[in-house]
Amino acid sequence: MEFNDEYYMNEALKLAKEAYDIDEVPIGAVIVHNGEIIGRGYNKRNSLANPLGHAEIIAINEAAGYLKDWRIEECTMYVTVEPCPMCSGAIVQARIPRVVFGAKNKKAGCAGSVINLLQMDALNHQVEITEGVLQEECSSIMTEFFKRFRKKAAE
């Protein structure tokens, strides 16, 4: 059974909330193959003490394990926030054909904000992008997180 983009983005958003609950920047991602979620991740950079602990990287790692292939083809990644340089590069490496994201990341987003690594003619893979799905929800959990973070820092 196939669901629509909002359905899968909502699944990614549930994962972002798990990050929020452990004081991590609340970003979540799922990878969908034939309607099924085969990779899930949420940001754990601090709790894992690892720069690779982004939602997208964790989801890619799980999806590759499921497919037993470094090529994550015929899949769509749903991620609550526009991917950073590392995650955008990993998406290109994995040959993911389509990425759907919620909120823009003006400071480090590489699906159009700072640069568009997902659609560079010079690279050997280009990604279809859909943006703005559940944008308000994906954006407001981030705003809420940083508000709480600043409040805690001021205490």
Added chain:
Amino acid sequence: MEFNDEYYMNEALKLAKEAYDIDEVPIGAVIVHNGEIIGRGYNKRNSLANPLGHAEIIAINEAAGYLKDWRIEECTMYVTVEPCPMCSGAIVQARIPRVVFGAKNKKAGCAGSVINLLQMDALNHQVEITEGVLQEECSSIMTEFFKRFRKKAAE
């Protein structure tokens, strides 16, 4: 004891040879902290069936585990070939201050060839780059690999 750039690049080159021996594109990387190698990696994309299986990512993962921090500061990465978009993004994420590479990667290198992600003003971290260390050795193992690969493919 501190060694020079050639010494550590030669260590990376030994790892590239390990990749060569298991039929992987021969790229190796080490991360050095206070003169000590705290992260080692060589390309295992096919054998791990994982798009994250690049030399630099494996070395970063090990170094983060050693430092128990997502910030791999006060370190230098030595890598035999110019990093791809994913690995360049991971280097920026990890705040690695300096990268030394051997051979250029004209098709996908993101330390100046296709783009320079390591030194983008728009991002929050810039990396010092030294290129061309043991360039001939780093380049010729790649040429040799692809020559053998094409020969095998033609058999």
